[in-house]
Every structure is written in C-alpha cells, then in structure tokens.
Amino acid sequence: MKKRALLSVSDKSKLVPFAKGLIDLGYELISTGGTLKALRDGGLKALAVSEVTGSDEILDGRVKSLHPIIHAGLLARRDDDSHTEQLKARGIHYIDIVVVNLYPFKETIQKEGVSEAEAIENIDIGGPTMLRSAAKNFRDVTVVVDPSDYDEVLKQLNNGASFDFRKTLAAKVFRHTAHYDGLIAQYFIEQTKLENPETLSLTYERQEVLRYGENPHQQAAFYKAPNVKGASLANCKQLNGKALSYNNIQDANAALEIVLEFPEKPAAVAVKHMNPCGVGMGDTIEAAFSKAYAGDPISIFGGIVALNREVNEATAKQLKEIFLEIVIAPSFSEGALAILTEKPNLRLLETDMERHSSDKKKVVSVLGGLLIQDRDEGMVTEDMLTVATDRKPTEAELESLLFAWKVVKHVKSNAIVVAKGDQTVGVGAGQMNRVGAAQIAFDQAKDQATDAVLASDAFFPMPDTVENAAKAGIKAIIQPGGSKRDQDSIDACNKLGIAMVMTAMRHFKH
Numbered sequence: 001m002k003k004r005a006l007l008s009v010s011d012k013s014k015l016v017p018f019a020k021g022l023i024d025l026g027y028e029l030i031s032t033g034g035t036l037k038a039l040r041d042g043g044l045k046a047l048a049v050s051e052v053t054g055s056d057e058i059l060d061g062r063v064k065s066l067h068p069i070i071h072a073g074l075l076a077r078r079d080d081d082s083h084t085e086q087l088k089a090r091g092i093h094y095i096d097i098v099v100v101n102l103y104p105f106k107e108t109i110q111k112e113g114v115s116e117a118e119a120i121e122n123i124d125i126g127g128p129t130m131l132r133s134a135a136k137n138f139r140d141v142t143v144v145v146d147p148s149d150y151d152e153v154l155k156q157l158n159n160g161a162s163f164d165f166r167k168t169l170a171a172k173v174f175r176h177t178a179h180y181d182g183l184i185a186q187y188f189i190e191q192t193k194l195e196n197p198e199t200l201s202l203t204y205e206r207q208e209v210l211r212y213g214e215n216p217h218q219q220a221a222f223y224k225a226p227n228v229k230g231a232s233l234a235n236c237k238q239l240n241g242k243a244l245s246y247n248n249i250q251d252a253n254a255a256l257e258i259v260l261e262f263p264e265k266p267a268a269v270a271v272k273h274m275n276p277c278g279v280g281m282g283d284t285i286e287a288a289f290s291k292a293y294a295g296d297p298i299s300i301f302g303g304i305v306a307l308n309r310e311v312n313e314a315t316a317k318q319l320k321e322i323f324l325e326i327v328i329a330p331s332f333s334e335g336a337l338a339i340l341t342e343k344p345n346l347r348l349l350e351t352d353m354e355r356h357s358s359d360k361k362k363v364v365s366v367l368g369g370l371l372i373q374d375r376d377e378g379m380v381t382e383d384m385l386t387v388a389t390d391r392k393p394t395e396a397e398l399e400s401l402l403f404a405w406k407v408v409k410h411v412k413s414n415a416i417v418v419a420k421g422d423q424t425v426g427v428g429a430g431q432m433n434r435v436g437a438a439q440i441a442f443d444q445a446k447d448q449a450t451d452a453v454l455a456s457d458a459f460f461p462m463p464d465t466v467e468n469a470a471k472a473g474i475k476a477i478i479q480p481g482g483s484k485r486d487q488d489s490i491d492a493c494n495k496l497g498i499a500m501v502m503t504a505m506r507h508f509k510h
C-alpha cells in the first residue's frame, strides 16, 4: 500500500513543487478543498479528504478534516498490533506525513478595524488538531508546519527521515500551536479587558540571536511582540553599523523611552547604562543635542543618543565628533547620512516616534517567576501640582521643574535630576539613599546648580537633601510629597528661600 501524505495549507506558496516531490518519493496525496484545487491546478493527482472519510466538508469549512478516519490514521502506533488490527477492521489507512499551516489569525487581527466575527472565523481548529495528532505520533509520522522546511523535508525523506528529524519537526509544531493559541488567548484577554489573568501565555517571535548577553559568557536573543508597531527597537530600520548587541538594545530602548516624553519640541537624550546622562530640548534638533551633550560631556562617551526630529547635517557634524554606539531618530537627511556613515561602526537606527497603544505592560523576570505591571505612563501637568512653600516657583522655574520631572521618571531610583531651563546639568542615579543621589547630581552640575531646579523621584524622608540643595544653589524643587515628615522639608525650603511643588505621584524605577 502506498504511503499517504495529507496536505491542508492556508499558505499555498511553494506547495506544488513540494507536493510533486512527495509524489516522486512514492506518496499518495490527500487534501482539503482549497489545497486540493491548488494541487490539481498544478497538475498533480490527489484524493479529497471527503473521499477518504466519506464525509463532505460542512459548515463552511468549519469541519473538513475533523474525522476519526483522519485522526486514527495519524495517531495509530505502528508497533502496536491492536492499533493495526483496529485500523484494518475499519479499512483505515495510516497517514505518514502531515503538511499543515494554519488560518492566518495573527494577520487577521492586525488588520485595521477587523470584526470579532472575522477574527473568530480565522481561529483554525482542524489544522492544529491534525498537527497535534501527527506531532504526538512523531515516532511514525512526519509533520511539517513551516513552508521554509519543505526543501529539507524532501531531502530527509529521500534518506528515510530519521527519528531525530521527525522529533525536531514535532517540537516545532508544538511551539507553533502554542504560539498560535497564545495569540488567541491574548486577543480574548484584550477583548474581555481582563487584567491579571490566572495563567499568562506571553508569546513572542525571535527577532535575532545575539552574539552574547550583557556579558560575553551569557547567551542571548531578542524577541519581538507579534504585533509590534510604533516606536520600538524591534520595529526600526538599521542604516549603518554593526549588529546591535544586548546592551545596545537595552540602552537604545531607554533613550527612546525618554525622548518620547518630549514630543512637543525638538529633544535629544544621551544614555549610558540605561540612565540618561544628558537631556536637552531646543528650537532646533541641533540646539537640543548641544544641550544634551553639555549636560555631561564626559559620560556621553560611548553612549547612545536618541533624537525626536530628523537628524540634519548640523546635528550630524556634532554627533560625528563624539564616540557614540548608536544614534536613533525618526529619520536622517541624506547629508546627515553621508556624514555619519563615514563612521562604519556607528549604528544608525530609524524608528517611529510614537508609542503604540498595545505597548501597555512591562514584564521583568525574578527567580522562579515574573512580575508584570502597567508601564509607567504617569504624567504630571501644571494644574496637578501643589505649591507647598511660601514662595511659588516662577513661570520659568515651573517649566524647568516639569522638564526635570519627566527626566527623573526614567532615572534608576534613588534618582535626582538637576536641570537648568530645558537642559539637565546633573543626574544622580541608582543610589541606595537619596542624599547620595543628590550629591552626585550636585557634584556633576558644579556651579551650574546655581539657580537651577531639582527633581526627586520620591519623597524626602528628611530635610537633608533640601539643605544640601540650598548649599548647591538650587532654587526650586519638584517631588511627590507623602512623607510623614514632609513638613520638615517644607520648613527647610521656606527657611532657605526654595520653592517646592508636590506632584502626588511617585516615579520609582528599579
């Protein structure tokens, strides 16, 4: 009896030559409606599934291959006499190869304005069922889910297809159906607006295997969201330079997230080790970059720069003078590209500058688990501020305070940012106490701290930071408030002539 291959595919590319290869290897083909037509149109002979099962395809294709004759043919153990007897008694043939790819659920839900009914119709039932039956029985059945494997499968079948090869294909199937179901589960989590589901099936697609992780002895890869859109390292175009490393992706992402805070004006952000070392806004992108650079001309060395407007020649000339790892921007003018591509190792990335609405959650792993939370999209506007001190901040101080507040949100806690106008002049990041973070910021700002403003990501438990700020020359402070001892800091401000506003919103970043 001839060996049988069952083909039922949505993606019909490369189908006919592959099926021809199977016929040449002596297989008899069985197929579902559309696939059968494609095969016959390609001049190949194939049986309809309905001829094998004796049941027509019904319910507009909702039931076509879901039949015991198909699944017994796939699941029967060839080394089990009782299985063989049962098939014989019912006149059922073994099916030796299954070639299935699924209804395009992902592509369907990504379409603009797609209805729930259309999405549901694109949930494949018969396909995953066949794939799972065949993959479970990989000992005897070859299962193919990915058209890019067709050539290799023919080659291997020609040599008898080893157990290990069939196992590898089966393992791929289980990843594939898990991903497919993960997308469906995620779709319904969104449809039902469910927060914190009882089980979590995050599903991502490999974008790239990285040379190594944070350090050369660590393996690493970059996975992207299946629906990646908008500002993202997984959705950018690299115009120059070497492949991105693990640290590059983290740092560039940090820079991107900060620059997205300032859509209203040209802005530039320089990042080192995921903290901003210089942030500036200006009337032009070159002015913004000059300020970001001046914020800390030492730390920017080897850093990453994100800009929210096209990089023009004037900016490119400035960027070229510094050793940078990456420049990320919405676009680069031709002239700018000509200047920057003179540095072959400098990575130039173009990305959208708008955060996509689906990018809502942040996930981090801990030993034995993971934590998931909303991204910190907290935003403070002038009308939300409470002036706590006798002196109100001036209009210019207020603007600068709100600028510093947006920056401090992105600095690792304990975080202090000192800013002058729309430029950072000192950043104290990731310290185990707030006084230390402030001291780092003052030391870096030096005499630029005079008449500058200060932002603190969380409240002051004691008045010491205020006292030190006054010594450094700070004139206004923005902080969440909420300490039992807020009054001590307020009293210190009043005594030292500092204006202080409270946001009632904290921005810890661990």
Ligand SMILES: NC(=O)c1ncn([C@@H]2O[C@H](COP(=O)(O)O)[C@@H](O)[C@H]2O)c1NC=O
Pocket: 008, 009, 010, 011, 031, 032, 033, 034, 035, 036, 061, 062, 063, 064, 065, 066, 100, 101, 102, 103, 123, 124, 125, 126, 127, 128
């Ligand atoms: N319902 C079924 O019995 C069934 N059997 C196979 N399919 C899918 O139908 C598609 C192929 O259909 P056609 O050969 O008619 O173009 C494949 O994506 C396959 O996964 C089915 N469709 C969905 O559930």
